[in-house]
Amino acid sequence: MYQLLKQIVRVGIKTEAPPQSDEGLRLLNQRLQQEILGMFAGSLAIRHVDAGSCNGCELEIHMLSNPYYNIEALGIKFVASPRHADLLLVTGPVARNMEVALKRTYDAMPAPKLVVAVGDCGCTGGIFGESYASCGRVANVIAVDVAVPGCPPTPVALLQGILTAISADAKG
Amino acid sequence: MAFDSLRLHLSELPGAVPAWQGQTTAAELPDICHAVKVQGGRLAALWGTDEQDHGQGYVLHLALAKPEGMLWLRSALPADQPHYPDLSPIFYPAHRLQRAARDLLGIDAQAADRRPWLRHAAWQATDLPLRHDADAAAVFEQGGDDYAFTTVVGDGVHEIPVGPVHAGTIEPGHFRFSIVGEKVLRLEEHLGYTHKGVDKRFQGMALAEGVRLAGRVSGDSTVAYAWAYCMALESIAAAAPPARALWLRALMLERERIANHLGDLGYLGNDGGLAFGLAQFMRLKEDVLRMNAGLFGHRYMMDCIVPGGVACEPGREGLEAIGAECDALEREVHLLKDIYDDHPGLQDRFLTCGRLTANTASKLGVIGLAGRASAQAWDLRAQARPAPYDVLDARMKTHKNGDVAARVIMRFDEIFESLRLVRSVIEHIGAGEIAVPLPDIPSGRMGLGWVEGWRGESVVALESGEDGRIRSCHAHDPSWQNWPALAFAVFNNIVPDFPLINKSFNLSYSGCDL
Numbered sequence: 098m099y100q101l102l103k104q105i106v107r108v109g110i111k112t113e114a115p116p117q118s119d120e121g122l123r124l125l126n127q128r129l130q131q132e133i134l135g136m137f138a139g140s141l142a143i144r145h146v147d148a149g150s151c152n153g154c155e156l157e158i159h160m161l162s163n164p165y166y167n168i169e170a171l172g173i174k175f176v177a178s179p180r181h182a183d184l185l186l187v188t189g190p191v192a193r194n195m196e197v198a199l200k201r202t203y204d205a206m207p208a209p210k211l212v213v214a215v216g217d218c219g220c221t222g223g224i225f226g227e228s229y230a231s232c233g234r235v236a237n238v239i240a241v242d243v244a245v246p247g248c249p250p251t252p253v254a255l256l257q258g259i260l261t262a263i264s265a266d267a268k269g
Numbered sequence: 270m271a272f273d274s275l276r277l278h279l280s281e282l283p284g285a286v287p288a289w290q291g292q293t294t295a296a297e298l299p300d301i302c303h304a305v306k307v308q309g310g311r312l313a314a315l316w317g318t319d320e321q322d323h324g325q326g327y328v329l330h331l332a333l334a335k336p337e338g339m340l341w342l343r344s345a346l347p348a349d350q351p352h353y354p355d356l357s358p359i360f361y362p363a364h365r366l367q368r369a370a371r372d373l374l375g376i377d378a379q380a381a382d383r384r385p386w387l388r389h390a391a392w393q394a395t396d397l398p399l400r401h402d403a404d405a406a407a408v409f410e411q412g413g414d415d416y417a418f419t420t421v422v423g424d425g426v427h428e429i430p431v432g433p434v435h436a437g438t439i440e441p442g443h444f445r446f447s448i449v450g451e452k453v454l455r456l457e458e459h460l461g462y463t464h465k466g467v468d469k470r471f472q473g474m475a476l477a478e479g480v481r482l483a484g485r486v487s488g489d490s491t492v493a494y495a496w497a498y499c500m501a502l503e504s505i506a507a508a509a510p511p512a513r514a515l516w517l518r519a520l521m522l523e524r525e526r527i528a529n530h531l532g533d534l535g536y537l538g539n540d541g542g543l544a545f546g547l548a549q550f551m552r553l554k555e556d557v558l559r560m561n562a563g564l565f566g567h568r569y570m571m572d573c574i575v576p577g578g579v580a581c582e583p584g585r586e587g588l589e590a591i592g593a594e595c596d597a598l599e600r601e602v603h604l605l606k607d608i609y610d611d612h613p614g615l616q617d618r619f620l621t622c623g624r625l626t627a628n629t630a631s632k633l634g635v636i637g638l639a640g641r642a643s644a645q646a647w648d649l650r651a652q653a654r655p656a657p658y659d660v661l662d663a664r665m666k667t668h669k670n671g672d673v674a675a676r677v678i679m680r681f682d683e684i685f686e687s688l689r690l691v692r693s694v695i696e697h698i699g700a701g702e703i704a705v706p707l708p709d710i711p712s713g714r715m716g717l718g719w720v721e722g723w724r725g726e727s728v729v730a731l732e733s734g735e736d737g738r739i740r741s742c743h744a745h746d747p748s749w750q751n752w753p754a755l756a757f758a759v760f761n762n763i764v765p766d767f768p769l770i771n772k773s774f775n776l777s778y779s780g781c782d783l
Contacts, residue, residue: 101545101608111552145438149463151779153488153569158438159532160558163551177436192782193391194462195441197414198433224482229398229407230391230466248571249488 111164141173141263144182144206148199148235149192149225153249154216158186166252173259179205184262187239190218190225191232203239211262212241215255220244271337275304279340284504285655286719287338295329295344295353302333302359310335311634311647312360313719314728314745316468317370320345322401327351327376332717332728332745336652341717341730346376355380361633362750369461369783373399373468387461387782390414398469405469421447421455429764433462437768440778444767451763456756463782471742476502476710476731477576479739483729484571486744487780492518492525493722494729494744495574500655501731501742502576504716506707514578515657516698520591521570521579523687523694526723527598528557528569530680530687533775537677538609540769541618549605553598560594563587578704588695595688606681619674623758623770626671635754637725637747639774642679643671643754649721660697661690671758676773683723710737724777725751746780 145158161168162175176182179202191199203212214235217223222233235241245258272279272289279289293301302312314332321327326348333340346353355378357363367378368386375397385394392398392409420428426449433441443459467486471479483498484491496518503510510518531554538546558568564583565573573581583591609615625635630643640647649655650663666682668675710733718729725747734740755774759767 100604100611104549104604104608105545108549108552146434147438147440147463147778149465149779150440151485151488152440152777153485153491153571155438155440156489156532156569160551160555162547163555164548165552165555175438179434189463190465192463192465193408194389194464194782195433197390198441198462202434224485225465225467225470228405228466228469229396229403229409230464230469248485249569251568 112167112170113165141184141259142176142182143173143184143186143259144176144179144202145186145188146199146202148187148189148195148238149231150189150216150218154188154219157249157252157255158188158215160252161255166256168256179203180207182206182210184211184213184259185239186213186215186259187235187241188215188219190222190227191235191238193230193232196232196238199238212239213258213262214241214244215258216250217246217248220246223248271335272305272340274308275301275340277301282341282504282715282717283507284716285500285509286649286653286717288341288504288717288719289338290341290343290715292343292345295346298331298342298344298356299354299359301342302331302356305333305335305340306359308335311636312356312362312366313339313726314730314743314749315356315363315366315370316730316743316745317374317376317399318732318741319374319400321348327374329353329370329376330730330743331356332730334647334726336647338653339717339719339728341715351376352379354378361753364753366749373397375400384417387464388412389416389461391464398466403469405472416459418445418457418459419455423449425449426454442778446764446767448764451765453759453762453764453767456759458752458756460752460778461782463779465779465783467783468741468743471739473734474739476733476737476739477707479731479742480574480576481572483742483744484574486783487746487748487777488569488571489529489777490525490722490724490727490746490780491569491571492521492574493720493727495572496522497718497720497727497729497744498731498742499574499576500718500720501716501729502707502710504718505714505731505733506710508577508705508707510578511702511705512657513698513701514703516694517579517583517703518574519657519661520691520694521565521573522720522722523690524557524561525570526687527684527691528554528561529723530684531557531602533772534605534609534677534680536772537619537673537769538615540772541615543612543615546605546609546615553601556594557598560591564591575704577707578702580704582703588698592692592695595691599685599688602681602684609677616674618766618769619677620672622673622766623762623773624670624672625754625758627669629757630671630754633754633757634750636750638679638683638723639676639751639754640725641665641667642675644669647726649719649726653719655719657694657697661693663690673769673773712740722747724748724775744783746777748776748778748781751776752781
C-alpha cells in the first residue's frame with residue numbers, strides 16, 4: 098500500500114488544465130461545463146454504441162477517461178444503459194447486422210436525447226461505404242446531431258463534438 | 270522444407286516469410302490436415318473464393334501453419350455442388366470458419382452444425398454476397414434472425430442474454446450464459462454483428478489502396494494488418510522493402526504491442542477492483558500515443574506502413590526520444606508490476622480465475638498471447654522470424670497456468686521484451702531509403718502476409734487482378750482461434766468474473782466479423 102500511495106503522490110495530477118495559450122481549447126472546457134450545468138444539471142450521461150467500427154474509435158473513446166483528458170471531472174460519464182443516457186455516441190459504419198440493435202438502443206433512451214456520430218465511418222460510411230453488409234453513415238439509420246470526423250478522431254476532437262452537440266441542442 | 274513429408278507439389282512463395290503454395294483435391298484434405306496436425310501444425314485460416322468468372326467453380330483455401338512456415342492449400346470445388354469434407358474434427362477453429370465461408374459463398378463442409386455464423390438478417394441463405402456476380406452495392410431482402418442457441422436444462426438453470434450492445438465501451442456481440450446460481454455452466458457466443466463485407470470491399474480496389482482497408486480490419490492491430498498486407502503485396506511483386514523500412518515496421522509493431530498491453534493492464538487492474546491501475550497505465554499509454562502522433566503523424570500509426578516501405582521517418586532525434594521513452598517506461602512498468610504483484614485483493618481476483626488449461630488450449634488451437642499464457646508456444650517473431658526479426662532475436666514468453674494471472678504476467682513480460690526489441694531496433698537501424706516503388710503487377714499472382722501482432726498472428730492472402738487491382742483479399746484475425754477458448758475459460762467461474770476473464774483475452778470482434 099505504501100508503494101501505491103507513493104506512486105500516486107509521485108505522479109501527481111496529470112489532468113491538463115484548459116491551456117491558457119489556446120483560446121479555442123480553453124473556451125471548450127468552460128463552455129462544456131456551463132452547457133452541461135445548464136442542460137443536464139451538472140452531469141451528462143453518455144451511452145456508447147459500436148455499430149460496426151473497426152474498434153479504432155473505441156480506443157480513443159477509452160482515452161477520454163485517462164488522467165490527461167479526465168472526462169469525468171468535466172461532469173461527463175459513460176453509463177451502462179441507454180435508459181440512463183442523455184447522449185448516444187455511435188461509432189462505425191452501421192453494419193446491417195447492428196441496424197436493429199442501434200435503433201432499439203436509440204428508442205430506449207429518454208427524451209431529450211442527442212446523437213453524436215463518431216469517426217469517418219460514422220460521418221460518411223468511411224472506407225466501408227454502403228454495401229450488402231453496411232448501411233453506411235449513422236445518419237442513414239438514426240437522426241444525428243453532430244458528426245465528428247477523424248480516423249479515429251482524437252480525444253480532443255471527441256470532446257469538441259460532444260460540446261457542439263450540447264450547444265446545438267441549446268439553440269434548438 | 271517444412272511440408273516435404275506431405276508429398277505434394279508445392280511452390281515456394283517469394284517474400285519475407287517461409288510460405289509454400291499447393292493444390293489438392295477436397296477429398297484429400299482430411300488426410301493432409303491430419304498429417305500436418307500430427308507434425309505439430311495447425312489451421313491458421315480457412316476461406317473461399319469464387320472462380321466462376323474464370324469458368325471454374327469455387328476454391329477452398331486453407332492456411333496451415335508450422336513453426337517453420339506456412340502452407341497455403343487451394344482445393345477446387347465444383348460450381349454445382351461445392352462441398353468439401355468437414356475439417357472441424359481435426360482442427361477445432363474450422364467450425365466457425367466453415368460456417369462463415371458457407372454464409373458468404375455457399376461452399377459447404379456439410380458439418381453437423383447447420384446454423385449460419387456471419388449471416389444474421391441482412392441477407393438470406395440463397396444470397397451469396399461474395400460471389401462475383403453479386404453486385405457489391407446490392408441490398409438483399411432481410412431474412413429472419415432466429416439463432417438457435419443451445420439450451421441447458423436442469424433444476425435452477427437459467428439464461429442471461431448479454432448484447433449485442435454491451436455495458437461498456439466495447440464492440441458488439443452476443444453472449445448467452447446458462448447459469449445455476451452464480452456459476453457459469455455454459456457460455457455460447459454469437460458474433461458477426463460488425464460484419465462489414467470486408468472481403469467484398471477488397472475486390473476491385475487498387476492494390477496500393479488495399480493497405481488502408483487492411484489497416485482497418487481491426488483498428489487496435491492496424492500496424493500488424495498493414496504490414497501483413499504489404500508483405501503479401503511485396504511477395505507478389507517479388508520486391509523487398511529497404512532495410513530501414515523493415516526496421517521501422519518492427520519498431521511500429523512493437524510500439525503497437527506496448528500500447529495495447531499497457532491499456533489492457535490498466536483495464537485488468539480496474540476490472541479486478543484497482544482503479545489506480547487504470548489511471549496509471551492509461552497515463553503511460555497516452556504518453557506512448559502522443560509520442561506516436563509526434564513522430565509518425567498518427568496516434569495509432571494508421572497508414573504509416575505502405576506497400577514498398579513506410580510512409581514516415583522519425584529521424585535520428587525521434588529515435589533517441591523513443592529510446593529515452595523506453596527507459597522511462599521500463600522503470601514505470603516495473604514499479605507498477607511490483608504494486609500489482611503485492612496487491613492481495615488483485616491477485617485474489619487474478620489467480621486461478623478463467624483458467625484455460627494447456628491441454629484445452631492445444632485442442633482448440635489457441636494462439637497468440639492467450640495461447641502462450643496456456644503453454645502454446647507460437648510466436649512468429651521467434652519462429653519463422655520474418656525480417657528484421659531474423660536479426661532481432663525476439664525471445665518468446667510463455668506461461669503454463671492459463672489463468673487471468675498468467676495472461677497478466679504475459680503482458681508484463683511482453684512489454685519488457687518489446688522495450689528491449691525497440692532499443693535493439695534503434696541500435697541496428699541504418700540510414701537509407703524508407704520505401705521503394707513496386708513494379709506493375711500482373712494479374713493472377715498470389716502472395717501471403719503473416720505478422721505476429723500484439724493479440725496473435727494476422728494473416729493476409731492476396732491475389733492480384735487486372736489493371737493493378739485486387740482480385741481477392743482475405744484477412745484472418747487470431748480472434749477466430751481464440752474466441753472459442755473464452756467459453757471454456759469461463760466454465761465453472763462465476764458470472765461477475767466474466768468481464769475480467771473476457772478482458773484478459775481482449776479479443777477482436779471486428780477482426781473476425783469482417
